Amino acid sequence: MLELRNIRKVYNAGSITELKLFDDFSLTVDDGEFVSVIGSNGSGKTSLLNIICGSIPIESGDVLVGGESIAKEKDFVRCRRIGRVYQNPSLGTSPNLTMLENLSLADNKGKSFGLRFGINKKRIDYYTEQLASLGLGLEDKLNVKMGALSGGQRQAVALLMATMTPLEFLILDEHTAALDPKTAEVIMQLTDRVVREKGLTAIMVTHNLRYAVEYGTRLIMMDKGSIAFDKRGAEKAALTTDEVLAKFNTLSIE
C-alpha cells in the first residue's frame, strides 16, 4: 500500500512567484490497483509522481509504503521498488549503448554493478523472447544503439526495462503522450498486459481521457492540487469517456 499523508508542496517558496500546489494532500493506493490520474496542466499530476519517486522535495507530510515512511529516502533508493516510464522516450534508455547493453543494465537492477562482464550471454534468449512479445520487430536489433530506434520502439524497451526486475510500483508519467496514436495504443496495451501479468500497483498520469476510462481499476481527476473526482471498482468500470469529459470541462472552466 502506498500512502501520501498531508503533503504540503510549495514551489518558489518566499518569492513573488510562490505557488502553493498541495496544502494538505492525501492519497492512498492499495496494492494491485491501477490508478489513472487525469487533470489539466498545473493540477499537480506530475508533481504527485515526483513526490512519490522523491524527485522533488516536499515542505511537510509523509510518503509511506506498507506503513513505513520512505520520505527520507533519496530518489535512487526509492527506485529499488519503483519502475518509472517517462513521457520522453529517451529518458528510459541510454542512447549510446546498444539495446542488449541497455537490457543487461536493467536486468542487473538491485544487484551490484561491479567488475563482472556486463552482458550475460545466457540471458540473450530471454531478452529476445521478451522483445519478440512486443511485436515491434525488435528481437533482431539487440546490437543496435538505442538512439537509432524510433520513439515508440524506445518507449516499448523502456517499459520492458522498467519492469524487468521485481518491483512494487510502476509509475507512468504520460508515457504515451509523445507517441503517434497507433504506437500509443500498442504501448498502452502492452502496459496493461505487463501490469496484469506481474500484478503491479500502477499509477498512470495521462491526458488521454479514453485511456483513463478504458484501462485501470481506479480513476482520479486532479484539480488545483486536490482530488476532484475519485472512482474505483464497479463505479470506475461504469464510467464513460463522455461523463469524464463533461466533469473535466466543468473543472477547466472555473
Place this chain on the structure above:
Amino acid sequence: MLDSIISTLTQGFIYALISFGVYITYSILDFPDLTTDGSFPLGAAVTAVLLTNGCNPYLTLLVAIAVGALAGLITGLIHVKLHVRDLLAGIITMTALFSINLQIGGSNLVVERATATIFNAEPIMTLFGGMSLLYRKLIVSFILIVVVKIILDLYFKTKSGLLLRAVGDNQTLVTALAKDKGNMKILGLVIANALVALAGCIVCHEQRSFSATMGTGQVVFGLATVIIGITLFRRMSFVKGTTAVVIGSILYKACITVALAAGLPANLLKLITALLFLLVLVLSGRKGEEIIHA
C-alpha cells in the same frame, strides 16, 4: 627525419593517456573537467621528487595514479556533494593544484642523468637494452598505452563500465536503476585523473624534468585529440573510442612537430595549440557548444 617520426609517435603514445582521461570525462561523462591541467603536473611533480629521492621508477607510476585519482576525487566531491557546477569544480581543483604542485616540486625540478627511469631501469634493459634510448622510449610507451587501452576497453564492458557510460548518456536511467549517479560521476573523474597524472608521470620520466607550468593547455590538448579521434572515426563503428583518441593524439603531436620543424618559435606553442583546437572544433562542426552546455 626518422628520429623525428619516432619521437613524435612516442609523444603521441604518452600523451594519449591524457586523451583517455578526457575521453572519459568529456565524451563519456559529458563533464568538461579542467582538473586535467592540474593533475597532469601533479603526476610529474610527485614523480620528479620520488625519482630524485631514489624511489623505484616503476613505483612512481602507481603513486602518480593514486595522487591523480585523489585529484579527481576532490573535483568529484566538490561537484556532487557541494553542488558546484562541473566546469567550476574542475577550475577550483586545478587552481588549488597549482600551489600544491609548487609545494611538491618547486617551479622546476630536474631529474639527474644518473637516475634510473622506466626507460632504462631493469627489466627494460634486459629486454630492450640492445636498442637506442629513442627506440626504447617508443617501445615502452607503446606497451604502456596498449596495456591501458586494453584495461579500459575491458572495463567499459563490465557492469560498472556500462553504468559509467550510461550516466553521461542519461542520468535519469542510472537513478531508475537504483544507483547514485553522483557516485558514478566521481568514479569517472577518479579514473580519468588517475590516467592524466600517469601521463604526467611518464612525461617526467621521458624529459627528466618537472615544471609547474607544464599543465597549461593539457585539457585543450586532450579535448582536441578526443574530438579529432571521434570525428575521424565517426562512421567506423568498429574502431573503439580508445583507439580513435590514441590516433587523435598522434596526429596532434605530428602537427606540433611539423610546426616546430617549420621554424615556429617554441614560445608560440600554446598559441598554436589553441589555434589548432579551434580549427579542430570548426572542422568537426562542434564549435564548442557541447563543452559549454554542461
